[in-house]
């Protein structure tokens with residue numbers, strides 16, 4: 001086994017601790033990546049807070065770094081290449097979803113970057129809050145030149161998660177898009193929708209982020225608790241991207257959806273209650289999305305390089321990971337923490 005170092009969660013509520021970790025030896029199609037930057041996703045926070053302590057938990061599933069070693073069958077990468085890796089690291093490769101380039105929906109469930117099960121040895125995957133990650137070449141993406149590696153890291157979970165629905169729902173220059181929840185996913189949804197040419201509005205709990213909404217290219221911010229503004233925006237948006245991190249009533253957000261439009265509910269994953277009439281009136285559609293297939297991930301990275309889209313990040317030494325999680329919990333981040341892993345060397 002290869003030795004590395006990372007930040008491991010203890011039982012629910014306890015602090016992450018610096019620990020030595022083991023990674024597998026390189027398989028024929030594996031790439032060894034020195035992790036330089038890893039984003040702190042709200043999913044990491046959910047995982048750490050819910051962790052029962054039964055299996056090791058090392059979060060981290062949006063990272064960039066440099067290839068340090070390759071297996072004998074790897075032809076797409078060489079040591080020294082700048083790369084990016086997201087929240088899935090393997091899939092069956094043969095089911096209809098994999099064949100369609102939607103490895104994120106693999107019928108055998110894709111292998112998650114952390115807290116997943118390795119398809120070959122059955123071990124629990126350990127994430128990228130660590131100095132080294134071993135990953136199949138197919139799930140490793142060249143990081144386009146021009147993209148800053150720290151600010152690009154969040155594209156690999158937050159970015160692709162909002163990119164796939166924006167693409168699948170045909171968002172372009174004539175679209176009106178609302179983004180509910182201006183956090184890590186939300187601010188990238190705004191930047192991507194704006195770059196696609198859409199008229200984009202933010203829906204947030206207060207007007208405290210109104211200046212940011214405009215700076216990000218949005219044309220308006222609606223306060224979700226302002227019933228008058230919400231009513232005035234009724235049926236206005238072709239696409240509503242809901243990235244809110246907690247359970248909530250989706251009725252007010254369905255109200256914003258235009259005739260034949262779609263609400264993509266992708267922030268809080270779980271059971272929701274929907275009144276059929278909220279869909280019936282206006283023939284509205286309810287959808288969701290998560291992560292992305294390999295073709296869409298590569299396309300998203302190219303689009304971001306062309307349009308200069310990266311996350312607004314606050315870069316912290318990885319030793320401040322517990323601070324980052326606490327502040328994320330308090331919504332005290334504009335708009336993504338990224339951990340600099342060099343302090344693990």
Ligand SMILES: NC(=O)c1ccc[n+]([C@@H]2O[C@H](COP(=O)([O-])OP(=O)(O)OC[C@H]3O[C@@H](n4cnc5c(N)ncnc54)[C@H](OP(=O)(O)O)[C@@H]3O)[C@@H](O)[C@H]2O)c1
Pocket residue numbers: 040041042043044046157158161180181182183184185186203204205206209243244245246248266267268269289290291328331335
């Ligand atoms: N579908 C997927 O595959 C996928 C992938 C990644 C993440 N996620 C999930 O997406 C969610 C967002 O992740 P993130 O990293 O963007 O989180 P984040 O940076 O914390 O942003 C979440 C936003 O939700 C809003 N919010 C938070 N608490 C709220 C509350 N109590 N009531 C109403 N709104 C609240 C806030 O927006 P305002 O301040 O503007 O109101 C906040 O900025 C998380 O639940 C995460 O697990 C899903």
Ligand SMILES: [Zn+2]
Pocket residue numbers: 041042043044061062087157158
């Ligand atoms: Zn994530």
Ligand SMILES: [Zn+2]
Pocket residue numbers: 091092093094095096097098099103105106107108
């Ligand atoms: Zn599959």
